[in-house]
Amino acid sequence: MRFGVVRFPGSCDEVDALMACRRFADAEILWHGDRDLGGVDAVVIPGGFSYGDYLRVGAIARFSPVMDAVSEHALAGGPVLGICNGFQVLCEAGLLPGALLPNAGLRFLCRQVDVEVVNSGTPFTRACATGDTLSIPVKHTTGRYYAPEEALREMEAHGQIILRYAEGRNPNGSVADIAGVANRSKNVMGLMPHPEHAVDSLTGSEDGGCLFRSLIDHVEEKNIERGHHPPSQPDDIKGGHRPPLQPPAARPAEARA
């Protein structure tokens, strides 16, 4: 199981995302100019300020060469997780419904929030239970999720609302307390909270790990269905990343790629 974490000019959470993925599986950085995904099983679009947030958040990043490959991967059913700016990019790219607007309070928010798992029947949440509360930080200025009423009803009907801020704790004015949504086929998910910052008790919570573990379970199950076995042997031979706790600094060549 290998994650690919996209790095755009202006991304800033790609190293944390890479480290979070490597706690659980193999992972590499994908450059925004890449036209293919190098065979990764799942794509993570990390947080940050891709292309300086020019015009609108996420508006320019979606024209990156790598986004064509990400769209193809998504249309073929491959999992794509967008975190914060990644969520904004996926909405602008039309891979997720809705849009993100400036926080209702206009302030930059940086705090730990409780989010409720609304649907645990997705590749991103299957290691959690519906109703679980996850403690994950948010840090954003443009995190107010919006979708028109009719779209919201449809999303609700199809179980596309995956995470909500705990009751009375909506930090940014998101419609219906929405913190994370998926596309209709549930292989593309975006969320404003940062699960990659919540994988180690040292930083206050390990609850974000549930999303990465879910994805790994999903991919490995799919691989077995297709008759591909998890590449545990090759991983061991080349040094292995399971369980990986090395900081990416130990792999500078790849991190710079």
Next chain:
Amino acid sequence: MKARVLIHPKEGILDPQGQAVERALPALGFEGVENVRIGRLVELDVPDTSRLHEMCERLLANPLIEDYEVQVIEQ
């Protein structure tokens, strides 16, 4: 040809920037100002104006959350 595109939040969408400015104006003695909405202005030179709406729909505005108005300034 010179054109201008005015982009603003769709009606009904909360515009906290507009609200903040609306609250600030009375402090300077400008009373009675309502419905302040803050948007963006894009100026551009184009070879012809036929594709301006398409540009707005596909990039300059996000039609889900924003309305836009195209003004041709110089033919």
